[in-house]
Amino acid sequence: MNIRSLTRGDGVVIGAAxxxxxxxxxxxxxxxxxxSSFCKDEGExxxxGDFFPVLPSIYLAGLIAAALIVAARFQPAGRNLFGLALDQWGTALSVFAAWSSLWTIIGGPExxxxxxxxxxxxxxxxAMAAxxxxxxxxxxxxxxxxxxAPAGPSPYGHQQQPQPGYGYPGPGAQAGAPAPFGGQPGQPQPGAPGPFGGGQPGPAAQAPAPAAGGDFTxxxxAVPVARPLYAEDGSSNTIAELAPGTWYLAVEQRGQALVAQTQDGRRGVLQDTTGIQRG
Structure with a gap:
């Protein structure tokens, strides 16, 4: 579960709920x-139960709609319920709740x-429907x-804090921020520690990005927009959705695709790598 999958629109839905x-x-x-002396001013x-079905058609419908919309952000892309995605069910239910509430304002006993x-x-x-x-x-x-982007789990079985020069921007950095030591994202700095504790070679010894099938570091x-992460077996099943603003670890290259690891340790294939930002 990645809370960074939530958007500002989801925040509006949560606040409305x-x-x-x-x-x-x-x-x-x-x-x-x-x-009149035969009654007293009061409200309910x-x-x-006197106002049934106000409770299920407005209030419960709206709360369930918000729960479905938020839950959809933590589900793999493509998962649905009776042919519709959870957020589609939630959207329809939120519109129904707003429609029901509108008619109680227009009508009602005199x-x-x-x-x-x-x-x-x-x-x-x-607000929820909007x-x-x-x-x-x-x-x-x-x-x-x-x-x-908090530091993610190490692909080698233990938790590590990536150092500047490895590609990770450092603790507290965000996607889009400049790399450490004034360098550009994706360009290791001379003398900075490498992924396995060694120093990065100087500019003369650095090789260009390896082609598919060669050595891979x-x-x-980070991705510019939300993109699905597919299973490594080559099927069309999605195991996660990569969200903008979060750093992920690329552990292998397969042609133009990357094998990426999420912060909870899941691995899959990112097929669309256009516009990604290297840390």
């Missing part, structure tokens, strides 16, 4: 008795006034919610 949960405990309808929230919970519920469901629908269409909402890289 929190607001919706709070609104469910506030008054949905209130009764204004005026000067959506958890009361003896009741709109409660705070009803108004906040409409705002929350509309976040779910616009995340893949508005560039600002596609930006990762969190950035940064592992390096850290």
């Amino acid at each position: 929190v607001l919706l949960f709070i609104a469910s405990f506030l008054d949905f309808y209130t009764i204004d008795c005026g000067d 929230n959506a958890w009361k 003896a009741f006034d709109k409660g705070v919970g009803q108004i906040l519920g409409l705002i929350a469901t509309l 976040g779910a629908l616009l995340t893949q269409r508005v560039p600002a909402l596609k930006v990762p919610l969190m950035t940064g 592992p390096f850290w890289f």
Whole structure:
């Protein structure tokens, strides 16, 4: 599970879900008795059975929609439920919750006034539906919610802290930041420690990037957009999705493709390597 897979649009959905949960405990309808002595001003929230099916069609539907949208970010690409991806189910459910909430505002019994919970519920469901629908269409909402790249696990079975010159930008660095010692990303610096503890050769001894089938030196890289990581057996099954803003370790080259390792130790083939940034 990689929390950096979440986008700003997902953050909108999560925030709307929190607001919706709070609104469910506030008054949905209130009764204004005026000067009548036969009743008293009071209100009830959506958890009361008097307003069924308000609870399942608005509040529970919205909360389940948010859970499905967020859960989809941690699932391999291509996984679906009855032919639809989890985020597609969540998006449809969020629109349904907003539609149901809108009609309770427009209609409703004349003896009741709109409660705070009803108004906040409409705002929350509309925000959730907008976040779910616009995340893949508005560039600002596609930006990762969190950035940064903690050191990943070593491909040789123990945890190590990569040093500058190996390709990893160093602790706390982000994708897009300049490499240590003023160099360019992907260019090892003379005298800096190598991947196995030795020093990097000077400029005269450095060779160009090896072709497929030659010697390969592992390096850290980041992808410009989310890309699937396929199984090493050559099948079309995806084992993970690489997210922008996170560093991954390339451990092998297969033609134009790379065998990459995620931070939780999973390995797979990145077929689309265009535009990747070397650490």
